[in-house]
Amino acid sequence: MQDLIDYCDLDRGEIEAIAEHEHLPMAIAAELSEVLVCSPEGVCQLHAMIIENMQHALEAGQNQRVLDLMQTYEHLQRTHPLPTRH
Structure with missing residues (x-):
């Protein structure tokens, strides 16, 4: 699993949040x-x-x-900020 996470552009917390939200296995x-x-x-x-x-x-x-997800969200904001319209 760690090899798969290392390959991804997101960190473990962000992938766990996707899995939780979408009710999916981590992979x-x-x-x-x-x-x-x-x-x-x-x-x-x-x-x-x-x-x-x-x-x-x-x-x-x-x-x-909630605190864990706040840290995950702060990381997401730094690495993949919301797109801006021009």
Whole structure:
């Protein structure tokens, strides 16, 4: 699994967030991550997935999960910021 993650353009937390959001095994989420980072629309979807995961964790009272997802989202913002319109 680590080799697959090393191949991806996203880190483990981001791939785990995709897997959680889409109810997929990590290997398939890793493959999906590579498709998503290839387009502005896909990057927007990634941002939305992590935000939705944070909302669900907050609603469930999973405070540590919210904090973990916030760190994951901060990393995503640095490495794959939301596209801007020109």
